Amino acid sequence: MLPSSSLSTTSLGAKSNAAPRNPVSLRLYKVLSTTYDDAATRDALTTLSEFYQQSTAFGAKDSPKGEDESDATAHRTEGEDAVAASGTAARARKSLRRDAESKVAQGSQKFLKAFKEVDKNLDILQTYVETMQIQCDEAHAQLQSTNQACKSLLERAGGLRSLRDGVADRQAAVDGFLTLFTLSESERDAIESRDIMIETGFFEAMAKAEKIRDDCHVLMAGEDGPTQAGTDIMSTTSQQLEQGFDKISRWCSLEFRSLGRDAQLEVGSTMREAIRWLRKRPELLSDVLHVLAQTRQATILSTFMDALTRGGPGGRPRPIEIHAHDPLRYVGDMLAWVHQAIAGEREFLESLFSIKGDGRMVGSVRTFDGGGEEEEWIGILMDNAFEKLCSPLKIRVRQTVRSQESCITSYKVANLLQFYTVTMRSTIGDKPILSKTLNEMTDDSYKAFLDTIEAQSRSLARTPLPEDQDVTPPLSILDHTQILRELMSVYQSALIGDENETDRREGFRSILDTMVDNAIEMCINSSDARVIQNPEWDKEVFMLNCVTHLQNVVKSHSFADYKTEALQNDLDLREAEIVVGHYHRVLRDAGLDKCVAVCEAKRPDEPISRVGAMQPTNLEAALRNFATWLSSPDVVQPQRLSRLLDQRLGSRIHRAALRRLANSYELICSEVRKPENKYEAANTTLGSQRPFGQMTALRQVLGIEEDIDM
Incomplete structure (x- = not known):
């Protein structure tokens, strides 16, 4: 069974097919086909439904039954509600316009x-x-x-x-002017206060007062001349600055008197700033530095004397004079203390004047030209500080030097003084009193050393040779050269390393010349005296040994090369002399001396076969003696030359003499073979004895075959 709406639609569809032009059907169809989904239609229906609900409620409230009827309405059943709703809808359809x-x-x-x-x-x-x-x-x-x-x-x-x-x-404007050209109350108090102590605000107040004074020149340079305000400000600031500088001067003097008693000083920033300000008043700075110089002078002298006699705090380090028995250490300790004090004083003054390091290498020479005003002040202060130290230092060093009997110790002390003189000169320059004192002490020590050498040389010259003295260097020469060797070692160790060859030679020339020349003179005098007493004394070998010994001593050092060369020249001259003498002695020992004399003195008109030793009988005897000598040991090593210290020198002398001997034998052979000398069977005469008139065989026997071309 279909619902009524479906039947109605079907009926309407059938009727529409039957009568499509019926107005009622068209209107009904239009109403039924209209959709109510749009928002306006929904809002209208909602308003209409609310309207009737309110109307129903309103009508119920206005009914004459009042609360009783409301109670009755509240107890209606559901069926009654449906009937009421259908009645409201019917009423609404009938009276919609009226209700609206x-x-x-x-x-x-x-x-x-x-x-x-x-x-x-x-x-x-x-x-x-x-x-x-x-x-x-x-x-x-x-x-x-x-x-x-x-x-x-x-x-x-x-x-x-x-x-x-x-x-x-x-x-x-006035406040700004006063701020620029006047000091505040606190700044005035910092400058004008009677309290000598200086604080940081004081220098700020001084800087401001100085700036006010500089700026005030603008007020003084007007077209109408200086203004009254400018004059007053200049007067006020001048008084304030003078008070400030006076306060700085008094404070620095007080600080220098109190701090100057210390051996080592530390400079604070306040002190450096005070000195910087005083540099603007040279007269005040000069007075303050004078106080400092006096204080440091007394302090350094007192500290030096304490180091000599009392030592350091608690006895460490020990007093310097406790080593007075050791001159080298005694003088070295004093000079080392002075050098350390100079370095500390230099560092203190550089810090005082706010001078930075000059960037020089350690040990390099300081340049004093162009250092400026500060360098000049430092030089003056250091000179004054060490002025009184020079006298006790000089006295002690001079006593130590003069009390030495050993020339080696004197030379070591002199070299030590020379080293510290050069070192301190590079720190303080040549002009200070301390540098001049060190130069004087160095000169005195070298003079004492040279006096000792001269005294030793005079003593050496008066030393006679012992009776049993052989041709070796005597004991006095050995002692003398041992001293020379030690002196050369001391000089070598004292060289810094930057000297040129000329300076190295000149630094030891006077000592070397004195000692070597005196030794040679002593040897000559002693040897001459020995020859007078003993004609058999071999002076030439003795002198060669002494000169060779001296040369061996000096040639080990490069700065003595000139003396080594001079001794070599002396050896060459003496070698040439002894070669001649040794040749004549060998010629005499070989038995050919008279024959050679005849050959050298022959006359052209006289045959030498008729002259003395060259007569055939005498010549044969001489040749036999020569052959006998060729078999003796003296051909290889003569006894005389074996006593030379330098065996190479002896071998060289002997070979030279043998070459001359060979030449002399060759001269005899050539004269014998000459027809004008009228020798019968010359070859037989020469060939009867060794070397049979053959020079090659003679040179082989003498061992000089390799020297043929010489």
Whole structure:
């Protein structure tokens, strides 16, 4: 069974097919085909449903039954609710327009009631406005009269305000001027206070006062001349600056008197700043530095004497004079203390004058030219500080040097003094009193050393040779050369390393010449005296041994190369002399001396076969002696030359003599073979004895075959 809506639709569809032009059907069809999904339709239906619900509720509230009927309505059944709803819907379809108009009328009544209230309030507001208008008119009238009354007062207030602004501007200008050209109360107190102590604010106040004085020159350079304000400010600041500089001077003097008693000083930033300010007043700085110089002079002298006699704190280090028995250490300790004190004083003064290091290498020479005013002050202060130290130092060093009997110790002390003199000269220069004192002490020590050498040389020259002295260097020469060897070692160790060859030679030339020449002179004098007493004394070998020994001593050092060369020249001369003498001795020992003399002195008109030793009989005897000598040991190593210290020298002398001997034998052979000398069977005469008149065989026997071309 289909629902009624479906039947109605089917019936309508059938009817539409039958009568499509029926207006009722068309309208009904239009109503049924319309969709109610749009928002406006839904809102209209919702409003309509609420309208009738409210109307039903309103009607129930207005019923005459009152609460009883409401209670009865509340107990209706569900069937009754459905009947009521269907009745409301039927009533709504019949009286929709009337109900709508009734609703509109009710709304209009509400609007009228509201507008009535508004109109009533507007009347009240209008009355209030009129009242306020009246009051405003009265207030305006009063304001007009007040404005008229206050106009003159406002004008006067404006004038006063302008005057106040002008005064404020002038006050600001005055305050700014006073700030720029006057010191504050605290700054004045820092400068003018009687308290000598200086604080950081003091230097700030001084800087400001100095700046005020510099800026005040603008006020003094006007077209109308100096202003009164400028003159007053210049006078005030001048007094304040003078007070400040005087305070700095008194404070520095007090600090120098108190701090100067210490051996080592530390300079604070306040002291450096004070010295920087005093440099602007050279006269005050000079007075302050004079106080410092006196204090440091006394302090350094006292400290030096304490180091000599009392030692350091607690006895460490020990007193310097405890080593007075050791001259080298005694003098070295004193000079080392002075050098350390100079370095500490230099560091203190550089810190005082705010001078940075000059960047020089350790040990390099300091340059004193172009150092500026600060370098000049430092030089003067250091010179004054060590002035009184020179006297006790000089006395002690001089006593030590003069008390030495050993020339080696004297030379070591002199070299030590020379080293410290050069070192301190590179630190303080040549002009200070300490440098001059060190130069004097060095000269005195070298003079004492040279006096010792001369005394030793004089003693050496007076030393005779012992009776049993052989041709070796005597003991006195050995002692003398041992001293020379030690002196050369001392000099070598004292060299710094940057000297050139000329300086190295000249530094030891006088000592070397004195000692070597005196030794040679002693040997010559002693040997001459020995020859007089003993003609058999071999002076030439003795002198060669002494000169060779001296050369061996000096040739080990490069700075003595000139003396080594001079001794070699002396050896060459003596070698040439002894070669001649040794040749004549060998020629005599070989038995050919008379034959050679005849050959060398022959006359052209006389055959030598008829002259003395060259006669055949005498010649044969001489050749036999020569052959016998060729078999003796003297051909290889003569006894005389074996006593030479330098065996190479002896071998060289002997070979030279043998070469000359061979030449002499060759001369004899050539003269014998000459027909004009009238020898019968010359070859037989020469060939009867070794070397049979053959030079090659003779040179082989003598061992000089390799020297044929020489």
